[in-house]
Amino acid sequence: MDHPIKRDHARFRKIVKGKIRDNLRKYVSQGSQIIPKGTDKFTVPMPSIDIPRFRFGDKSQGGMGQGQGQAGDPVDGKEDPNGQPGQGEAGEGEGNKELDVELSLEELARILGEELELPNIEPKGKKSLHSVVDRYTNIGTTGPDSLRHLRRTYKQALRRQIATDAYDPENPAVIPIRRDFRYRAADVKVEMQNAAVVIYMMDVSGSMGDEQKEIVRTESFWINLWLKSQYKDIEIRYIIHDATAKEVDEHTFFRTRESGGTLISSAYNLCKEIIEKDYNPNEWNIYPFHFSDGDNWSADDTKLCLDLLDKVILPVSNVFCYGQVESRYGSGQFYKDLTAKYGTGAEKLILSKIKNKEGILDSIKEFLGKGK
Amino acid sequence: MNRSKPITGELLALKDEIEGYAIEAGLDFFPQVFEVCDYDTINILAAQGGFPSRYPHWKFGMDYDQLSKGYAYGLQKIYEMVINTDPCYAYLLQANNWVDQKIVMAHVYGHNDFFKNNAWFSNTNRKMMDVMANHGTKIRRYMERYGADAVETFIDKVLSLENLLDINELFETSSLKRHRLEQEEQQKVESEDDGYLIDDRSQALKSFMRTQARMNKKEEQKPQEEEHLVAEKPLGSKTKDVLGYLIRYAPIEEWQADIIGILREEAYYFLPQRMTKIMNEGWASYWHSSIMTRKALDASEIVDFADKHAGVMAMSRQNINPYKVGIELLRDIEYRWDRGMFGKEYNECTDMKEKLHWDRKLGKGREKIFEVRKSHNDISFIDEFLTPDFCDRQQLFTYKYNPRTGRFEIDSKDFQAIKQKLLSQLTNFGQPIIEVEDGNYGNRKELLLNHVHYGVDLDVNFANETLRNLYSIWRRPVNLKTKYEEKEVIFHFDGREFKTQH
Numbered sequence: 001m002d003h004p005i006k007r008d009h010a011r012f013r014k015i016v017k018g019k020i021r022d023n024l025r026k027y028v029s030q031g032s033q034i035i036p037k038g039t040d041k042f043t044v045p046m047p048s049i050d051i052p053r054f055r056f057g058d059k060s061q062g063g064m065g066q067g068q069g070q071a072g073d074p075v076d077g078k079e080d081p082n083g084q085p086g087q088g089e090a091g092e093g094e095g096n097k098e099l100d101v102e103l104s105l106e107e108l109a110r111i112l113g114e115e116l117e118l119p120n121i122e123p124k125g126k127k128s129l130h131s132v133v134d135r136y137t138n139i140g141t142t143g144p145d146s147l148r149h150l151r152r153t154y155k156q157a158l159r160r161q162i163a164t165d166a167y168d169p170e171n172p173a174v175i176p177i178r179r180d181f182r183y184r185a186a187d188v189k190v191e192m193q194n195a196a197v198v199i200y201m202m203d204v205s206g207s208m209g210d211e212q213k214e215i216v217r218t219e220s221f222w223i224n225l226w227l228k229s230q231y232k233d234i235e236i237r238y239i240i241h242d243a244t245a246k247e248v249d250e251h252t253f254f255r256t257r258e259s260g261g262t263l264i265s266s267a268y269n270l271c272k273e274i275i276e277k278d279y280n281p282n283e284w285n286i287y288p289f290h291f292s293d294g295d296n297w298s299a300d301d302t303k304l305c306l307d308l309l310d311k312v313i314l315p316v317s318n319v320f321c322y323g324q325v326e327s328r329y330g331s332g333q334f335y336k337d338l339t340a341k342y343g344t345g346a347e348k349l350i351l352s353k354i355k356n357k358e359g360i361l362d363s364i365k366e367f368l369g370k371g372k
Numbered sequence: 373m374n375r376s377k378p379i380t381g382e383l384l385a386l387k388d389e390i391e392g393y394a395i396e397a398g399l400d401f402f403p404q405v406f407e408v409c410d411y412d413t414i415n416i417l418a419a420q421g422g423f424p425s426r427y428p429h430w431k432f433g434m435d436y437d438q439l440s441k442g443y444a445y446g447l448q449k450i451y452e453m454v455i456n457t458d459p460c461y462a463y464l465l466q467a468n469n470w471v472d473q474k475i476v477m478a479h480v481y482g483h484n485d486f487f488k489n490n491a492w493f494s495n496t497n498r499k500m501m502d503v504m505a506n507h508g509t510k511i512r513r514y515m516e517r518y519g520a521d522a523v524e525t526f527i528d529k530v531l532s533l534e535n536l537l538d539i540n541e542l543f544e545t546s547s548l549k550r551h552r553l554e555q556e557e558q559q560k561v562e563s564e565d566d567g568y569l570i571d572d573r574s575q576a577l578k579s580f581m582r583t584q585a586r587m588n589k590k591e592e593q594k595p596q597e598e599e600h601l602v603a604e605k606p607l608g609s610k611t612k613d614v615l616g617y618l619i620r621y622a623p624i625e626e627w628q629a630d631i632i633g634i635l636r637e638e639a640y641y642f643l644p645q646r647m648t649k650i651m652n653e654g655w656a657s658y659w660h661s662s663i664m665t666r667k668a669l670d671a672s673e674i675v676d677f678a679d680k681h682a683g684v685m686a687m688s689r690q691n692i693n694p695y696k697v698g699i700e701l702l703r704d705i706e707y708r709w710d711r712g713m714f715g716k717e718y719n720e721c722t723d724m725k726e727k728l729h730w731d732r733k734l735g736k737g738r739e740k741i742f743e744v745r746k747s748h749n750d751i752s753f754i755d756e757f758l759t760p761d762f763c764d765r766q767q768l769f770t771y772k773y774n775p776r777t778g779r780f781e782i783d784s785k786d787f788q789a790i791k792q793k794l795l796s797q798l799t800n801f802g803q804p805i806i807e808v809e810d811g812n813y814g815n816r817k818e819l820l821l822n823h824v825h826y827g828v829d830l831d832v833n834f835a836n837e838t839l840r841n842l843y844s845i846w847r848r849p850v851n852l853k854t855k856y857e858e859k860e861v862i863f864h865f866d867g868r869e870f871k872t873q874h
Contacts, residue, residue: 008433
C-alpha cells in the first residue's frame with residue numbers, strides 16, 4: 001500500500017491543476033510561461049497556493065545577514081562573485097514561494113480539453129498502421145530458463161505429487177520434474193496506431209509583425225499539445241511563405257521575417273507536394289494549418305488557392321484550418337474569400353479570426369472543438 | 373506504515389560509541405532511537421513535520437512535492453530528522469556515508485539533550501507520536517462523516533490562523549494551572565458562565581467535550597442569555613491565543629471546535645522549537661563539532677568532516693544561519709566564562725589591551741553553557757549574550773530595501789542596530805503579535821483583532837485573505853486594527869467586501 005502522503009500529494013496536484021485550469025486563459029495569452037521540459041513534460045510556474053496568514057510585508061521588514069561588505073552594498077550577491085552559495089538548512093521559510101509545477105503532456109492536454117470542452121478526435125485510417133507488441137501475460141510449458149515461473153512450476157509439481165500420492169505431509173518435499181516446468185509466455189497483441197501530421201503554413205510577408213507571430217507560436221504550441229495527446233505518432237512540418245514558399249525547421253518558422261508580397265498559393269502548392277511525397281492520406285491524419293493576416297497578392301492567386309484547397313488539400317485532410325491574425329497592415333480579404341466560397345459551417349474547413357493574444361484560446365476552441 | 377527500520381550492525385555499534393562520548397561530555401538525554409530509511413521516506417517524514425502519521429491535508433503533499441524535487445535535482449538533501457519525543461526518535465538517511473552518520477548521530481544527541489533540558493520544552497507532550505496519529509484518525513473520521521471537502525476547507529481556514537499563539541500558554545506550570553482553575557471555578561459560580569478549563573495535554577479531546585457541554589448549556593439558558601445579550605461584557609478578555617478564543621466563542625459545530633483544538637495543540641507543540649531555533653541548532657552543532665573533533669573522528673575522515681561542517685555553517689548575506697550564530701555564540705560564552713570576561717569589573721575596564729588579554733582562569737565556560745541551554749530561549753539568549761565584539765567578528769549586519777535602487781542593501785553594522793533587528797525578528801517567534809481585543813466590537817458581535825505594531829507593517833493582501841478565513845469561522849464581520857504606512861487603520865471584512873477605515 002502506498003503511504004498516505006501520496007493521497008495528500010494527489011490532492012495537492014488536483015488543487016494545482018484546478019488553479020491552472022482557472023487561469024488557463026492567462027497562461028495561454030501570456031504565451032511563454034509554460035516551459036517544455038524534455039519531450040513530454042512541462043513546467044508551469046504559478047503563484048504560491050500557500051495558506052494566507054498574518055505576516056509582515058516583505059519590503060518594509062529588511063533583514064539580517066552575515067559576511068563582508070559596507071553599508072550600501074547590495075546583499076543579493078550579484079556584486080559578490082566570491083560569495084559562497086549557502087547550504088545551511090531550508091527552515092520554515094515564509095517567503096513568497098513560487099511553485100514550479102511539473103505536468104505531463106497528458107495532464108496539460110487534459111486541462112486544456114476540459115476547459116475548452118474539446119471532444120476527442122475520431123482518427124481515420126485506423127486499419128493501416130499497427131504494431132505488434134509482446135506482453136508476457138501467458139503461461140506456457142516450454143521456454144528459456146530465464147522465464148521459468150517458479151511458483152507455477154512448484155504448484156504443478158505439488159499437484160502432480162498429490163495426484164500420484166507421492167506427497168508426504170510429514171516430509172513435504174516438492175520436487176519438480178521436467179514436465180512440471182512452466183514458463184512465462186508472450187501474448188502477441190496487435191495495437192492500432194494512428195499517425196498524424198500537422199503542416200503549419202505561415203505568411204511571413206512584411207505585414208506580419210512580431211506580435212502576430214507570437215500569437216501563431218502560442219496557438220501552435222497548444223494545438224500541438226492537444227494533437228500530441230490524441231495521436232501516438234505525430235509529425236510536424238513547417239512552411240513559411242511570402243511570394244514563394246519553403247519548408248523550414250521550427251526555429252526558423254517562428255523567427256523569420258521576410259518582406260515583400262504574398263502569394264498564398266505558393267504555400268498550398270508546397271503543402272500539396274509534401275503530402276503527396278510523404279503522407280499517404282489513407283494512413284495519415286493530415287492537419288494543415290494556415291496562418292496569415294489575410295492579405296493575398298491578387299484575386300487570381302486567391303482563385304488558385306481555392307482551387308488547390310478544393311481539389312487536393314481538403315479531400316485528403318481531416319480538417320483544414322485557417323487562422324487569420326489581425327494586423328494593422330493586413331486587409332483580411334482572404335477570410336472573406338474563403339467565407340464566400342465555403343460559408344462558415346463547412347465540413348472540412350475551419351476558419352478563425354484571432355484578434356489579439358486574448359483571442360487565442362477561443363480560436364483554439366474553434367479549431368479543435370469539432371473533434372476532427 | 374513502517375518504512376524505516378531500526379539500525380543494526382555497524383551503525384548500532386557506532387551509536388553505542390557516540391552515546392558513550394555524549395554521556396562522557398555530560399549530556400543528559402532521553403533514550404535515543406535511531407532508524408534508517410531511504411530518501412523518499414525521509415522526505416515524507418520531513419513534509420509531515422517529522423512524524424510518520426499526520427492528518428490528511430494537501431499541504432503535506434505540497435511540501436513533499438517540493439522536497440522530492442529538491443532532492444531529485446540535487447538542490448537539497450536532508451541528512452537527518454529528529455523528533456522531540458521520549459524516547460527520542462531520529463531518522464538517518466540510508467545513503468549517508470560513514471562520516472555523515474557520525475556527524476548526524478553526534479548532532480542528534482545535542483538536540484535530544486536540548487529537548488529534555490530546555491525550560492521551554494518542560495511542558496511539551498513527549499508522546500506526540502501517538503497524539504499525532506490519533507489526530508489523524510479523528511480527522512479522517514470527521515471526513516467520512518462530514519465530507520472530505522468540507523473538513524479540508526475548514527482545516528485550510530484554521531491553518532490560516534495557526535500562527536496566532538500566545539507563548540505564555542507554554543508557561544502553564546501545574547501550580548499556575550491549579551490557581552487558574554480555582555479562579556475559574558469561582559468565576560463560574562459567580563457568573564454562572566461556562567468554565568473554560570485549560571489542560572494543555574489533551575486539548576483536542578477536551579475541546580470536544582467542552583463544546584458539547586456548551587451547546588447543552590446554551591439550549592437550557594437561551595431565554596436568560598438573550599436577556600443578557602445587550603448588557604453583556606465584551607466576550608472574554610484580551611488574548612493572543614486566538615485559536616483558543618475561537619474554540620470558546622465562535623458559533624461553530626462540535627467537530628469544528630475539535631479540529632481547531634487539534635490544530636491548536638499541534639501548533640503549541642511545535643512552538644518551543646520555533647522559539648529556540650538558534651539555540652537548539654547551535655547547541656547540537658556545538659556538540660557534533662566537539663564530539664567529532666575530540667573523540668569520534670578518524671584521521672582519514674577529517675577532510676570530509678570539515679567539508680560537511682563548513683556546509684552547515686555557511687554564512688549567508690540574506691539570512692542568519694541559526695547553526696552558525698548559535699554555535700559561535702555558545703563558544704563565545706564558553707570562552708568568556710572560562711576567562712572571567714564578564715561582570716562589573718570586566719565591563720568597567722577601559723584598558724583595551726588588558727581587556728583583550730583578560731584571563732581570570734575561572735574555567736566556568738562549560739558549566740555556563742549548560743546553564744544557558746537550560747534556561748534561555750532565542751530572544752533572551754541574544755539579548756543577554758550578544759556583544760559588540762561578537763557582531764564584529766561574525767561580520768553581522770542589517771540590511772533594508774532601498775526603493776531608489778530596487779535592491780536590498782546593507783544598512784548598518786552598528787551593534788545596537790543589529791541587536792535591535794535580531795530581537796525584533798525573534799519577537800513572538802517571528803510572527804506579528806495579534807490579539808483578540810473585543811468579541812463584541814461596536815456592540816454588534818463583531819470581532820476586533822489588534823496588531824501590536826513594532827514598526828513593521830503587515831502584508832495587506834495576506835491580511836485580507838486571512839480576515840476572509842477568520843470571517844468564515846466567526847460568521848460576523850471581522851476587524852483588524854493595525855498601522856499601515858504610519859497611519860492607524862482598521863481593516864474590515866463583512867463577508868462581502870473589504871473596507872479600510874482610517
